Amino acid sequence: MADGSWIAIDAMGGDEGLATMLAGVAHARRRHESMRFLLVGDEAAIRAGLESHPNLSAASEIVHAPEVVGSSDKPSQAIRRAKTTSMGIAINLVKQGRAAAAVSSGNTGALMAMAKLALRTMPGIDRPALAALLPSLGDNDLVMLDLGANAECDARNLVQFAVMGAAYARTALDLESPRVALLNIGTEELKGIDSVREAAATLRASPHLPMTFTGYIEGDRLSRGQVDVVVCDGFSGNIALKTAEGTARFVADLLKRAFRSSVRSKIGFLISKPATELLRHHLDPNNHNGAVFLGLNGLVVKSHGSANAIGVSNAIQVAAKMVRDDLTRSIASDLAGIEAQAA
Amino acid sequence: MADGSWIAIDAMGGDEGLATMLAGVAHARRRHESMRFLLVGDEAAIRAGLESHPNLSAASEIVHAPEVVGSSDKPSQAIRRAKTTSMGIAINLVKQGRAAAAVSSGNTGALMAMAKLALRTMPGIDRPALAALLPSLGDNDLVMLDLGANAECDARNLVQFAVMGAAYARTALDLESPRVALLNIGTEELKGIDSVREAAATLRASPHLPMTFTGYIEGDRLSRGQVDVVVCDGFSGNIALKTAEGTARFVADLLKRAFRSSVRSKIGFLISKPATELLRHHLDPNNHNGAVFLGLNGLVVKSHGSANAIGVSNAIQVAAKMVRDDLTRSIASDLAGIEAQAA
Known part of the structure; x- marks a missing residue:
C-alpha cells in the first residue's frame, strides 16, 4: 500500500x-x-x-x-x-x-x-453497493455485488455495479479483465426481468470497458469458477449469499450427523479429519472476510x-x-x- | 388416491x-x-x-x-x-x-x-406458481414457491402463493396448519421491498387462514426446519433454489477433493462411506422430486x-x-x- x-x-x-x-x-x-x-x-x-x-x-x-x-x-x-x-x-x-x-x-x-x-x-454513481469475495472452485474467489445495500435496482444501477465490481476484482483478485456476469434465472437473452436485460444490452455495447462481459449466470453456477464478478440487485444478491451460507452449513450439519451415526463412521471421520479440516478451512468465512462498500x-x-x-x-x-x-x-x-x- | x-x-x-x-x-x-x-x-x-x-x-x-x-x-x-x-x-x-x-x-x-x-x-388466482419440496433439518421437507413461473410479482400474487403453498403443504406434508414465511433480506418489519411488506400485512390480517404466518425468513435459515412454506417471487426464488443446489454440489466437490488429497484421507473416506452415502441420499434430488404447478x-x-x-x-x-x-x-x-x- x-x-x-x-x-x-x-x-x-x-x-x-x-x-x-x-x-x-x-x-x-x-x-x-x-x-x-x-x-x-x-x-x-x-x-x-x-x-x-x-x-x-x-x-x-x-x-x-x-x-x-x-x-x-x-x-x-x-x-x-x-x-x-x-x-x-x-x-x-x-x-x-x-x-x-x-x-x-x-x-x-x-x-x-x-x-x-x-x-x-x-x-457518476447513483447508489453504492456492498461487494464481497466468495469461495469458488476456480483459481480465485468470486466478487459478488450488490449484497443488500439496495433492495431495488434499475438497469443503470446494475451497469454501475458491474463497473465497480470489475474494478474491485482487478484490485482484489489481480485480474486484468475480469469476467463479469449478471445473475439471472436463465441464460437465454430474453430470460428474467427488464432491468437485467437492459443492463446486459448496455454491457454488451461497451467492449471498451476493462472487463469481459459474459452474459447471464444462474445461481447453480456461482461457485464453479466460470466468472470473476457476479452482479445483481441487493434483494436477490442478499438472498443468494445467505442461501449459499445456509446451504453450506446445512450440508456440514448433515455430514456431522452422518459421521456420528455409527462407531464405524466415527472412526472414518477421525482418520479423514485432515481432509475435512481442509474443507472447513476453505469454507471458513474468516478466509473470505472483508465486504466492501463501493x-x-x-x-x-x-x-x-x-x-x-x-x-x-x-x-x-x-x-x-x-x-x-x-x-x-x-x-x-x-x-x-x-x-x-x-x- | x-x-x-x-x-x-x-x-x-x-x-x-x-x-x-x-x-x-x-x-x-x-x-x-x-x-x-x-x-x-x-x-x-x-x-x-x-x-x-x-x-x-x-x-x-x-x-x-x-x-x-x-x-x-x-x-x-x-x-x-x-x-x-x-x-x-x-x-x-x-x-x-x-x-x-x-x-x-x-x-x-x-x-x-x-x-x-x-x-x-x-x-381468484392471477398467476400460477411453481412449488417444490426441499430438504431441511426439520421433521419434514420444505415447500418453496414461486421457483420461476413469474419473474416479477406484486403483493397480491405473493398472498395467493402463500395460500396455495399452505394448501400444498397440508397435502404433501400432512400438516394441519403449516408455518408460512415470506423470503426477505431481514426479519424486521420494515425490511425489504414493498411487495413483500404489503403481502406480510395482508397475511398478518388473515388469521382465519389454515396456516401459521411467521413473518419473514432470510436465505440462511431456509433449511433449518423452522418453517414449512417459503413464499417469494419467481426471480429470487429461482436464484435461491439454484444457489442452494449449486452450493450443495460445491461443498460435495470440495469434500471429494479433500478426501482425495492423501492416502490417509482416502482410507478414512472408505471407512466412513456409509456415512457419506447417508448424506448423498439426503441431498439426492430424486428423493425430493416432483415440482408442482399450483x-x-x-x-x-x-x-x-x-x-x-x-x-x-x-x-x-x-x-x-x-x-x-x-x-x-x-x-x-x-x-x-x-x-x-x-x-
Whole structure:
C-alpha cells in the first residue's frame, strides 16, 4: 500500500470484542510492516489492550470515541451519534483524509448508512453497493455485488455495479479483465426481468470497458469458477449469499450427523479429519472476510461481526489493497469511459 | 388416491428416456396397487417397453403421441404442437377430465406454458406458481414457491402463493396448519421491498387462514426446519433454489477433493462411506422430486429432467397425493376465505 497512508479501525465493533480486533490488526501489521493504524474506541481500553501488542503500538495512534454502535441499533439511531461512536469517528477520519480507509466489524446497516451520509456517492454513481469475495472452485474467489445495500435496482444501477465490481476484482483478485456476469434465472437473452436485460444490452455495447462481459449466470453456477464478478440487485444478491451460507452449513450439519451415526463412521471421520479440516478451512468465512462498500468517496470495509483475528486481518488486507490500487480513482475513470461512450 | 382416477404420464419427456420413465411408473404402481396410468408417447416404443413391466401393463393404457417436445424447444414453439406432442397430449387428458393429473420430466418452460394455456388459472388466482419440496433439518421437507413461473410479482400474487403453498403443504406434508414465511433480506418489519411488506400485512390480517404466518425468513435459515412454506417471487426464488443446489454440489466437490488429497484421507473416506452415502441420499434430488404447478384448473407435476426411476416414482407419488386430497378444491376454498375477509 501507499506509504504514509493510515487505516482507521473501529476497534469496538463486532461480537468478539476489542481483544480480537486488536489481535487482528496486529496480525495485519506483521504481514505488512508499512501499515499504520488509527485505532478508534475507548482510549483506556485500547491502551490496555495494546500492551500485548508492542509491535502494533509503535505503528498506531488511538482516537478516543466515548460511544459504541450496538448490534441491534437502527441505522437512523446510529446516524445521530456519528460524531461520538467509534464507527462514526472511523468513517469521519476517512472523510477528513486522515485515513485512507476504515474497517469495522460492527452493525452493517448502521455502517452503510453512516458511510453513505458522510462520504456521499462518487460522481457518476447513483447508489453504492456492498461487494464481497466468495469461495469458488476456480483459481480465485468470486466478487459478488450488490449484497443488500439496495433492495431495488434499475438497469443503470446494475451497469454501475458491474463497473465497480470489475474494478474491485482487478484490485482484489489481480485480474486484468475480469469476467463479469449478471445473475439471472436463465441464460437465454430474453430470460428474467427488464432491468437485467437492459443492463446486459448496455454491457454488451461497451467492449471498451476493462472487463469481459459474459452474459447471464444462474445461481447453480456461482461457485464453479466460470466468472470473476457476479452482479445483481441487493434483494436477490442478499438472498443468494445467505442461501449459499445456509446451504453450506446445512450440508456440514448433515455430514456431522452422518459421521456420528455409527462407531464405524466415527472412526472414518477421525482418520479423514485432515481432509475435512481442509474443507472447513476453505469454507471458513474468516478466509473470505472483508465486504466492501463501493461507489463512495472513500473506502469502507465491513468485517464479519463474528470474525476472528485472522478474519479481521484479512478484512484489513482487503482495505490495504484498495488503498494501494486507488480503487476510487479507478472506478471513476471507468465510469467516465462508459459515459463518454453513451454521449 | 381416489379410486378410478388416472394419471397421465408424458412417457417421452426427460433426459433419461422412455425406459426410465416406465421403470418409475412401474415402481409407483408397486407402491400403490390402485393407481392407473395413461402412458402418452410413441405407441410401439411404449408397448415394447411395457414387456418388462407386466404389472404396469395391466394398470395402464397407451395414448399415442407422434411427437416429442425437445429439451431446448422454446415454449412458443411447443405450444404450437400441443395436440401432437406427448407433453401436450398428457396435459390435454387432464383438461378433458380423462386424467386427474399429468406428470412430465420434459422441458419446464414448455410444460408451464402449455399447462397454463390448456388449463387456465383458477378463479381468484392471477398467476400460477411453481412449488417444490426441499430438504431441511426439520421433521419434514420444505415447500418453496414461486421457483420461476413469474419473474416479477406484486403483493397480491405473493398472498395467493402463500395460500396455495399452505394448501400444498397440508397435502404433501400432512400438516394441519403449516408455518408460512415470506423470503426477505431481514426479519424486521420494515425490511425489504414493498411487495413483500404489503403481502406480510395482508397475511398478518388473515388469521382465519389454515396456516401459521411467521413473518419473514432470510436465505440462511431456509433449511433449518423452522418453517414449512417459503413464499417469494419467481426471480429470487429461482436464484435461491439454484444457489442452494449449486452450493450443495460445491461443498460435495470440495469434500471429494479433500478426501482425495492423501492416502490417509482416502482410507478414512472408505471407512466412513456409509456415512457419506447417508448424506448423498439426503441431498439426492430424486428423493425430493416432483415440482408442482399450483393455481391451475388441473394438476400438473414436473419431474426433474435427469430423474431416475425412483425420482419419477416420487413425482408420481406427489401427483397422487394432490389427487387424493383434491388440492385444487382446497386452494379454491381458502381463496374464497381470503376474498370474503377482504370484502
